Amino acid sequence: MKPFAYSRATDRANATAEVANDATFIAGGTNLLDLMKLEVMTPAKLVDINRLDLSEITETDDGGLRIGALVTNSDCAADQRVRRDYPVLTRAILAGASGQLRNKATTGGNLCQRTRCYYFYDTAMPCNKREPGSGCQALAGFNRIHAILGTSEACIATYPGDMAVAMTALDAQVEIENVDGEIRQVSVQDFHRLPGDNPERDNILEAGDLITAVVLPGPPEGKQIYRKVRDRASYAFALCSVAAVVKMQGEAIDSVALAFGGLAHKPWRDEAVEELLIGEKPSVELFGRAADQLLAEAEGHGSNDFKIPLTRRLLISVLQEATVTGAAA
Template sequence: MNPFHYSKPADVQEAVHLASPASRFIAGGTNLLDLMKENISHPEHLIDITGLPLREVEETTEGGLMIGALVSNADLAWHPLIEQRYPLLSQAILAGASPQLRNMASTGGNLLQRTRCYYFYDAAVPCNKREPGSGCPARAGLNRIHAILGASEQCVATHPSDMCVALAALDARVHVQGRGAARVIEFADFHRLPQDTPQRDNQLADDELITAIELPADHLAGHSHYLKIRDRASYAFALVSVAAALELEGEVIVDARLALGGVAHKPWRDRAVEARLIGQAVSRETFSVAAEAMLQDAEPLEHNAFKIKLARRAIIRALSDAAVAGATS
């Protein structure tokens, strides 16, 4: 681990004025400290934001919720307003990590997790996410956990967060503060596909700090389900995950949300597929058609073609559980 300077600002404005390309904000540190210990990340300056007043969950005038960036994953998952109005988010958080990590990890930090690609974590091998232009050994190497959608020649890594898959389905918005001004980023636009700049995971500028996540008023709580498929039951990242939510009138779908995790560089959502579900009757056939459409552009690598069949079945199951069982875990 390299030497670094340490600061603990008293407010958000001080925090963003301390920021630079060589600095990193730190809260729970559940991912950043690992990256530093593994010699993957080398910040020259750590800015400790744990003293900032960003720990509240508050109702908005529009009927949604504003979640402070420092609310822990554990507190968020068990918050009564989240359990009642956004059970999909609660389920997704509880499917991720371990209780100890959820106690430490922050809401804002969850959005900034780096990929768990083996090659990214191995400083002895090339990786375009660490050193742009050095190559992507995963494309021809061990790529069982890698992307089947939205990848590029430069990178086939996947985004690791469960929480973010649910936030994508819920149309969340990310509030950020920079030196110049505050702005709001639609969740669908926050994370990036790799294209030719795989080193950039999101749209944040170097001086921008996540201050809150906003959830709009939601009418899908009664029929939502988060399904995570992984290699073992505890503390494993998703091979494929699905956040599904439906609004029903009888047996007819009047609104639908569908997002996938474990398959792309960002949570994967296709609004055209959701639109095709609207007006359709709840049935396995309806959900099978949606699954096929969701995966029509999948491009598997040598070792991860199984993810297409796995994702197809997971989509059908998640939609079926959302329709029949409602917001069950």
Template sequence: MKTFAYFRAETPEQAPHLLASQVDADHWDDNQIQGSQGGKYIAGGTNLLDLMKLQIETPIALVDISRLPLTDIEQTADGGLKIGAMVTNSDLAAHPLVRERYAVLSRALLAGASGQLRNKASTGGNLLQRTRCYYFYSPNSPCNKRIPGSGCPAREGRNRMHAILGISEHCIAQHPSDMAVAMQALDARVETRRIDGTTRHIALADFYLLPEDHPERETVLETGELITHIILPPPPAGQHAYRKVRDRASYAFALVSVAAVIDATSGQIHGARLAFGGIGVRPWRNKDVEQLLCSQPASPQLFNQAADLLLKDAKGSGDNDFKIALTRRVLLSVLTDACKGELQ
């Protein structure tokens, strides 16, 4: 691990200024702040510290935000939830309002990592965790996320876990978060504080960037911008489920997962929200698929049409070709169970 400066922020207002004041201006270009250089916030550290030990992340300064007063879960005036960025994954999954009204989120959180990690990992940090691509984690390997322009060996190499949607010739790394997939299905918004003191709200659907020509840039966050809250709108009606296919029953990343909220009665789907993990470079949601499912009576033919639409741009890279067929089977299973009232 390389030497770094350490500072502790006492308020959300102080944190961006503290980070900016401790990092030399030469380190604030977009490539460096979105990559490994510059300053970093640290909360639970469940991902960042691992990356620092491998010298994949080499920040010159860390600003500790773990003691910021962002640990509350509050009901909003419109019946939604406002979740502090420092709420742990365990506390969020166990909160009565989350379990009762946003069961898909609670189930997604409990499907991720281990109990020990969930006790430490923060809600804001979960949104920012980096891919688990083998080559990204190998300091001796080329990787366009770590060193732009160095290449993407995953395209021709070990890619069983990698994405089949949203990929580019420069990167096929999959997004790792379970929580973010459920948040995507729930139309979450991310509240942030900028260095100039202003706040903004970013729809989670707009939060993550596709790799395209710049896979080192993963989110729309600006230099030093701090996540303070995640806002959930009122809960959608329907059956909630998080279905995750993985290599072992726990402590494993998704091969294919789906966060589903489906309102179905009498052979008709009235509302559908479907977000997928394991198959995309970001949490993947296709609203055209959801609209199609509500357009006519439920049937195996309709479900297959929805799968065709979801996967029309899917592209395997060799070892992960199986994900195309697996995604179809998972989707058909979820929709069939929902129409039977057995989705869980």
């Protein structure tokens, strides 16, 4: 690990000003410190934000929740309001990492975690995300965990998180404060970027931007499901995951939100798939057409070709479970 300077932020203005001047935020550090040890990231200075007042979960005027950026994953998943009204979020968080890591990992940091691409982590290998213009070794290399949707010739890495997948299905908003003290909200769906020609940029944050909270709208109606397929039962990243929020009206699907992990550089949501399902009576044939729509432009790269039929089967299975009338949520 290369030497670095360290300071503790006393307020948001101080924190954003330092990071705008080429420093890096640190909270739980569960991803950042690993990357620093491997010299994948070599920040000149770390700004510790753990003393900022961002560790509360509060109710909003419209019946939703505002989850502070420093709320740990464990505290978020265990909060009674989250468990009762947003079970898909609790299940997604508990599907990720380990208990020890969830005790340290924060809401804001979880959103900003970086890909687990083997070549990104290996500084001896070319990687456009780590060193723009050097090439993408994964394209012709071992790419079993890599993306099948939204890729480019520059990068086929995936976003590895679970929490953001559930938040995407819940239409959550990321609250961001910039270096001038201005606050804006961006949907979780739009927070992460596709790689395009600039895969080094994971999200839409600008220099000095500080995530202050994630805001959940009022509890959605219907059944909530989070399903994750991985190589082992725990402490493994998703090969494919699905967050589903589905409401039935009689025998037809009244509303549906679907978000997918492990398939792209960001949590993936395709509104055309949801529109195809709304108003229809559930059937395997309908769910198959939804899967065809989702995967119409999917492209495997050899070792990850299996993700296409895997995703198809997983989506059909989740939709079958979600549309069984009278089943428990």
